[in-house]
Amino acid sequence: MTDRTLTDPKASDPKRADPTRFLSHLDLDQPDRTFLDSNELVINMGPQHPATHGVLRVILKLDGEQVLGTECVIGYLHRGVEKIAEHRTYTMFNPYVDRMDYVAAVSNGLGYCEAVEKLLNIEAPPRAKYIRVILTELNRLASHQLWLGTHALDIGAMTPLFYTFRDREEILKIFEKYCGARLTTHAFRIGGCQYETYEGFERDVIKFLDFVPPKIDEYEELLTTNRIWLERTKNVGVISKADAIALGVTGPVLRASGVKWDLRKAQPYAAYSDFEFEIPIGANGDTYDRYTVRMEEMRQSLRIIRQAVEKIPEGPIMAKVPKVMKPPVGEIYHSIEAPKGELGYFIVSDGSTQPYRVRVRPPSFVNLQALDIMVRGALVADVIAVIGTLDIVLGEVDR
């Protein structure tokens, strides 16, 4: 594996980053510092706002059009997923994880199943791993398509939304035919997969693989060299390599800042070590780079799916799993590269049928923290662009 590590360790030196820069505390009780400057004002964006992609409230302190600071108020969708986990068996909790990042439910399920499998010391059979890769990568594509459509809509380009939703539909159809559900799929089980692929699954997937690349070109045609798109995204919401690492940002946001790090390569899980693919990175860490990184990731996902469909082995799809799961006492942390970044599960077992503690490390939650540093000094309109480019799902931020 060649892409394992950062090539330039100095570039990520956190010592160079002054941590106090990251702190945003709006002194909301304090009067304006400049008495005569009547432009300074504090406004609320959200929680009910179409561009916040859910119920996110951002308190903005503005000087005219310029953003002086922000504070996110989250928790509107808090359902206590981690608490629920302590009151369910390992198997019963499996469908709940789909409801966190509901646009990438398959990834959530994969991370959880693999974490419990590690704890039980079992491994899914090769065929199950391949099915998992195919569905997860299809889901990554669907998630990126949804992101592109809504992000472009926020910025004012309406057409991409219709295009991406039209094509995402084909992926959801495959999910529906595979497991009966379109969004919260509960596609995987601990130890493998519940369902064998349906008759014609490979044909459907290959048909999709041939169908979608020209569509991605079509999205790019609309945006990549579009003057308005460039104006709205170039040098907007810039985050440097050092800042991104200090803030624990992961996924396409980190890669767009120039860090070539993807868990599928760095610490391969499922069957990812069997496939060839590139990790696209950006140079400037701006909104445009995050756009190009995700566009390229879509193509790389297609590449992985094609290899997986061609090489899919025969065999069982379920490992030998005890009917009553009682993992030995211990702790495990397992993480995967979800479409939004590093999705981790920290599970503590006390030897009983229910997990003692499940901690979800949500990529959206951590990435959202970077919003403040990305928009400080920018314009209000850029806040919309940056929320879109962070690709957050509030169901996952709040859990």
Next chain:
Amino acid sequence: MVGKLKGQYGSGIREANTYLGQNYMIVEPSIVSELLRILRDGEQFDYCVDITAVHYPEREKQFDVIWILYSFARNERIRVKIMIADGESVPSAVSVWATANWLEREVFDMFGIRFDGHPDLKRILLPDGWKGHPLRKDYGIIQQDQEWVQANLGIESGQ
């Protein structure tokens, strides 16, 4: 690395072990602040993946607080764990990793563990006036702060 750190801290590092291929250290709370900084600066653990806690009500030291760290250069993870009693506070890691800000706020919100030196320790997922910390084991799964619900939502109960 563990050998080097053990030489430096002696009994401050109570246990350094591997379970299912994952490395972890259990250390004394008194050295954790310095240790985290050394792990970042000396051992290249420049990415703080997560900070979380676990509640064991039957233990004298009721809480585990856990830092999950990752090093890009070494492609390695390590978990640092301390055990503290209820009411004890933990040194904040915000000055080491900026990402600790929200993560520590969530631990405070869910467990009521205070972080010394955190710039703005307040609830993050639950409303500011809420009573109780839901991820403690003595907090029931359908338990709510009825007073808050009645005062702020104008309904009898959230159930």
